[in-house]
Amino acid sequence: MENKKMPLPIFSLRFKFITGLLLFAVALGICISIIIYFHLNHIMKSEISERSRMLLDQSSAVQSYVKTVLRPEMFKILPKDRFVLKAMSSSYISREVMASLNENNTSEFHYRRVSNKPRNPASTPNDFEKNLILIFNRDKTLETWEDNTMVGDKEYHLVAKPVTFNESCMQCHGDPKDAPKELKEIYGDKNGFNYTVGDVGGIVVAGFPLELIQRPVKEVTLQYLSLYFLGIMFFAALISLFFDRLVMKNLHNLTGIFKTRFSGRQEQGIIDRLGQKDEIEGLIEGVDELAICLSDVRNELEDYAQNLELKVEDRTKEIKLKAKKHLGDVRLFVKLLSGFTGSIDTKHLITHVLESVGNRFDADQVIYHCTVISENAYSWKSDNNISKLADDIKELLWTDEILIQENQLYIPIKSSESHWGILCIFWSKIPLLDDLDPAILLALGQQIGILIENIQAFSNIRFQNDMLQSIFEGISDPLLLIDSNCHIIIANKGSKSILTKKKRANQEKELKKFLCLENTSNGSFNILDQVIDKEKPMSEEIKTIDGRYFSIDLYPLPKRDQADLRIILSARNITMEKQMIARMQQTERLSSIGKMAAGIAHEINNPLGVIQCYTDLVKDAVKDPETLSDIDIILKHTRNVQTIVRDLLSLSRPKQVISGKCSINKVISKAIEVFKTQSASKEISVNSYLKNNLPDIKCDAAILEQILTNLWLNAFDAIQDSGGEINISTQLAKKDHVLLCIEDNGPGIPDHVISQIFDPFYTTKEVGKGTGLGLSVVYGFINEIGGRIEVESDETTVFNIFFPVDKTEDN
Known part of the structure; x- marks a missing residue:
C-alpha cells in the first residue's frame, strides 16, 4: 500500500492574526513586568535605606538627649561619685530602647552598638563590625557607611555610623581616675576608658532584611502580570470579533463574489x-x-x-x-x-430673422408671409415678384408639420397665443433632405413666433410707457410717486415748484416738511401716515412756510407683489384761487354794505342839510363867544358825518372805469413832502426806494394820492412809539404791473384780523379815532383800476399794491 501524506492543517487568517497578536502582547507584558520589577525594587531599596537611617537617627537622638540633658541633670542632683547606669549611660539606654522597639516591630530590624573596649560583653564587635571600626578610624571624614551584607543566614541592608568621643564623654571614658566610683564598681577600671577627644571607639549599625522588600516587589509584579494576561485575553476576544466583522466578513463576501461571478x-x-x-x-x-x-x-x-x-x-x-x-x-x-x-419694432426683427435663416441654410431667398391682420410679405433679398400663398400652404398653420416642395421649404410661424405666418426658404438647387431636421425646423418656427409676439408686446408696452410719460410730464402741477418712507421714486418737472434742491436726499427732506406742516385749522397733522394706516385716498389743503396754499391728493396704489406701499402725490397750487375767492368775498361784502349804505346816506343827508342850515342861521344871530364855540363844534361833527356819508355813497355808487394815468414816483414824492411835517412831529422817518424809469400806471393821480393818504394815516396810527420807520419802494413786476410796497415797523396785524381789515366799518382803533372805511375805499379803488392788494404781517406790516401799466402809448 502506498503511504498517503497527511494534509497539513490549514490555519485561518484570523487564527494567525490573533496568535501573533497574543505572542506580541505576552512579550510586551513580560518586558513591562521586568521593568516594573526593577523599578519597584529600586524604590523599595530607597525606602529601606531611609528606614535604616531613621533607626540610626532615632538612636542618635536618644544618646544626644542622655548626653546633653539627662546626664548633666543627674550629675547636678547626685553626689559626686554616684552613677546611675539606667539613667546616665547613653549606650545602655539606647540599646534598651532599640531592643524594646524591635520587640514591638514585625519588620525585625537589626540594631547594634559596639566598641573596641566594651564594658558590656554584648557590645563586643564581630569581625564585620571590627572591620567597619577600622574603616571609620582610617577616614575620619566618613560619616556614614551603607551596603548589603549577611547577618546570620539573612541578607540585610545596613547603615553604620561611627561613635566619636567628645569632651562630654571624657568623664566616663577618659582617665579612670576621673570616672564616678560607682561606675568603676560596676564595670571596673579597665574597659571603656583611656579614650581621647575625637577617637572612634565604636560604631552604631542599623538595617532591615532584604526579603522585606523582595517579597512585596515579587508579589506586586506577579499580580500585575496576572491582570495583564487577563486583559490580553479579553482584548484578544474583542480583536477577534472586530477582525471577524471588518476583515473576515468582507473576505468571505469577496470569495462569494468570485464563486457567483x-x-x-x-x-x-x-x-x-x-x-x-x-x-x-x-x-x-x-x-x-x-x-x-x-x-x-x-x-x-x-x-x-x-x-x-x-x-x-x-x-x-x-x-x-x-x-x-x-x-x-x-x-x-x-x-x-x-x-x-x-430690435426696435416688428419689421426690424423680421429683417434680422430672414437674414440669419438665409445664412444658416445657405438659401437663395427667404420670404415671410404675415397672415395676421394684414397680408404683408417681407423678403430677405429685394424681390418685387412675391406671389401670394396658396390655401393649402396656409393650412400648415393648423398642423405641426413642415412642407418641402422640390427646392422650396415652408415652415409655420406660430406661438402658443397666435398663428403669425409662413416662412418660405428657396434654393436654386434641390437641397439634401438629411440636412433638414423637421423637429428643429418646427422649433425654429415656434421660436420666431415667440420673438414676434414678444417684440409686439414690448412695442405696446413702450408705446404705453411713452404715452404715460408724456402725460406725466405734461401735467404742470407737481406729481410724484413716493413710498411709505417718503422716498421719491418718480417726480415730474412740475414738482420743482415744491422741490428746489438738486440732491434727492435734500428733496426728500423738503417733501417731508411739505407734507407735515400745519393746516388752515392750526392743527398738527401728517396726511402721509393717515394714508398708510387707512390705505385710502385722502385730500388736504396745506399752507407752506412761504405763504403758498396747496391742495394735496394722495392715492395709495395696490401692493400686489410689492412689500412696500407706493403712493401717488398730486399737489395743486391754489394760492391765486384763494386770493381770488377772498377778493370776491370782499367785493360781495362791499356791494351788500354799499347798498345798505346808500339807503342810510339818503336818509341822513336831508337831516344833516337842515342841521347845517339852521346852525349857520343861529351862528349869524348869536354874538356870545361860548355859544359860537359850541356852534362850531356842532358844525365840525356835522361835516364829519357828511364825510362819512360821502364815503358810504362812494361805496354804494356803481363802479365806473377810472380813466387817467400818472407817474407813480412823482405822486409819491409829492405825498412825502405833504406828510413830512406830520411825520417829523411824531418822530417817524419816511424812507423811499423808488425805481427809476418806471412806466406810467393806469390810475388817476388824485385817486393815487387818496390811496397813499389812507395807507400812510394807518401807518402813522400803528406806530405809537417814537423812532418809527416807514419804507416806501417801487419796482416793475412781471412787465405789466408796477409794485408799490409800503412797510412800517409797527406791532403788526394779528393773523385772525388780516382777513377782515378791508371790511367796511371794521377797525382796531379806539372808539372815535376811526371809521373803518379807509382800507375799504382803498380796496375799492384798486379793484376799479384792475390791480390787486396783498398784506403781509410778521415783525413788520407790508402792503403790496400792484398797479397795471398804462399801455395806451404803446398802442
Missing part, C-alpha cells in the same frame, strides 16, 4: 483552490491567476478593437458632421435671441 471552468478551478489556504494567500493566488485570465481576454479584445476602431472612426465622422449641423442650429437660435434685444 466567475462560472467558467478555469475560474472554477481557481475558486476551488481558495479553500486550501488561508483567506489572504488564497485570494492573492486566485487574483494572480485571474489576472492571467484577464490578460488573455485583453489580448482577444485588442484584436477585436482593431476592427472596431474603423467602425468607431466612421461613426465619429458621422457624429461630428451632425454636431456641426446642430451647432449651426444653436448659433442660429442664439443669433435670433441676440437680434431680439436690439
Whole structure:
C-alpha cells in the first residue's frame, strides 16, 4: 500500500492574526513586568535605606538627649561619685530602647552598638563590625557607611555610623581616675576608658532584611502580570470579533463574489483552490491567476478593437458632421435671441430673422408671409415678384408639420397665443433632405413666433410707457410717486415748484416738511401716515412756510407683489384761487354794505342839510363867544358825518372805469413832502426806494394820492412809539404791473384780523379815532383800476399794491 501524506492543517487568517497578536502582547507584558520589577525594587531599596537611617537617627537622638540633658541633670542632683547606669549611660539606654522597639516591630530590624573596649560583653564587635571600626578610624571624614551584607543566614541592608568621643564623654571614658566610683564598681577600671577627644571607639549599625522588600516587589509584579494576561485575553476576544466583522466578513463576501461571478471552468478551478489556504494567500493566488485570465481576454479584445476602431472612426465622422449641423442650429437660435434685444419694432426683427435663416441654410431667398391682420410679405433679398400663398400652404398653420416642395421649404410661424405666418426658404438647387431636421425646423418656427409676439408686446408696452410719460410730464402741477418712507421714486418737472434742491436726499427732506406742516385749522397733522394706516385716498389743503396754499391728493396704489406701499402725490397750487375767492368775498361784502349804505346816506343827508342850515342861521344871530364855540363844534361833527356819508355813497355808487394815468414816483414824492411835517412831529422817518424809469400806471393821480393818504394815516396810527420807520419802494413786476410796497415797523396785524381789515366799518382803533372805511375805499379803488392788494404781517406790516401799466402809448 502506498503511504498517503497527511494534509497539513490549514490555519485561518484570523487564527494567525490573533496568535501573533497574543505572542506580541505576552512579550510586551513580560518586558513591562521586568521593568516594573526593577523599578519597584529600586524604590523599595530607597525606602529601606531611609528606614535604616531613621533607626540610626532615632538612636542618635536618644544618646544626644542622655548626653546633653539627662546626664548633666543627674550629675547636678547626685553626689559626686554616684552613677546611675539606667539613667546616665547613653549606650545602655539606647540599646534598651532599640531592643524594646524591635520587640514591638514585625519588620525585625537589626540594631547594634559596639566598641573596641566594651564594658558590656554584648557590645563586643564581630569581625564585620571590627572591620567597619577600622574603616571609620582610617577616614575620619566618613560619616556614614551603607551596603548589603549577611547577618546570620539573612541578607540585610545596613547603615553604620561611627561613635566619636567628645569632651562630654571624657568623664566616663577618659582617665579612670576621673570616672564616678560607682561606675568603676560596676564595670571596673579597665574597659571603656583611656579614650581621647575625637577617637572612634565604636560604631552604631542599623538595617532591615532584604526579603522585606523582595517579597512585596515579587508579589506586586506577579499580580500585575496576572491582570495583564487577563486583559490580553479579553482584548484578544474583542480583536477577534472586530477582525471577524471588518476583515473576515468582507473576505468571505469577496470569495462569494468570485464563486457567483466567475462560472467558467478555469475560474472554477481557481475558486476551488481558495479553500486550501488561508483567506489572504488564497485570494492573492486566485487574483494572480485571474489576472492571467484577464490578460488573455485583453489580448482577444485588442484584436477585436482593431476592427472596431474603423467602425468607431466612421461613426465619429458621422457624429461630428451632425454636431456641426446642430451647432449651426444653436448659433442660429442664439443669433435670433441676440437680434431680439436690439430690435426696435416688428419689421426690424423680421429683417434680422430672414437674414440669419438665409445664412444658416445657405438659401437663395427667404420670404415671410404675415397672415395676421394684414397680408404683408417681407423678403430677405429685394424681390418685387412675391406671389401670394396658396390655401393649402396656409393650412400648415393648423398642423405641426413642415412642407418641402422640390427646392422650396415652408415652415409655420406660430406661438402658443397666435398663428403669425409662413416662412418660405428657396434654393436654386434641390437641397439634401438629411440636412433638414423637421423637429428643429418646427422649433425654429415656434421660436420666431415667440420673438414676434414678444417684440409686439414690448412695442405696446413702450408705446404705453411713452404715452404715460408724456402725460406725466405734461401735467404742470407737481406729481410724484413716493413710498411709505417718503422716498421719491418718480417726480415730474412740475414738482420743482415744491422741490428746489438738486440732491434727492435734500428733496426728500423738503417733501417731508411739505407734507407735515400745519393746516388752515392750526392743527398738527401728517396726511402721509393717515394714508398708510387707512390705505385710502385722502385730500388736504396745506399752507407752506412761504405763504403758498396747496391742495394735496394722495392715492395709495395696490401692493400686489410689492412689500412696500407706493403712493401717488398730486399737489395743486391754489394760492391765486384763494386770493381770488377772498377778493370776491370782499367785493360781495362791499356791494351788500354799499347798498345798505346808500339807503342810510339818503336818509341822513336831508337831516344833516337842515342841521347845517339852521346852525349857520343861529351862528349869524348869536354874538356870545361860548355859544359860537359850541356852534362850531356842532358844525365840525356835522361835516364829519357828511364825510362819512360821502364815503358810504362812494361805496354804494356803481363802479365806473377810472380813466387817467400818472407817474407813480412823482405822486409819491409829492405825498412825502405833504406828510413830512406830520411825520417829523411824531418822530417817524419816511424812507423811499423808488425805481427809476418806471412806466406810467393806469390810475388817476388824485385817486393815487387818496390811496397813499389812507395807507400812510394807518401807518402813522400803528406806530405809537417814537423812532418809527416807514419804507416806501417801487419796482416793475412781471412787465405789466408796477409794485408799490409800503412797510412800517409797527406791532403788526394779528393773523385772525388780516382777513377782515378791508371790511367796511371794521377797525382796531379806539372808539372815535376811526371809521373803518379807509382800507375799504382803498380796496375799492384798486379793484376799479384792475390791480390787486396783498398784506403781509410778521415783525413788520407790508402792503403790496400792484398797479397795471398804462399801455395806451404803446398802442
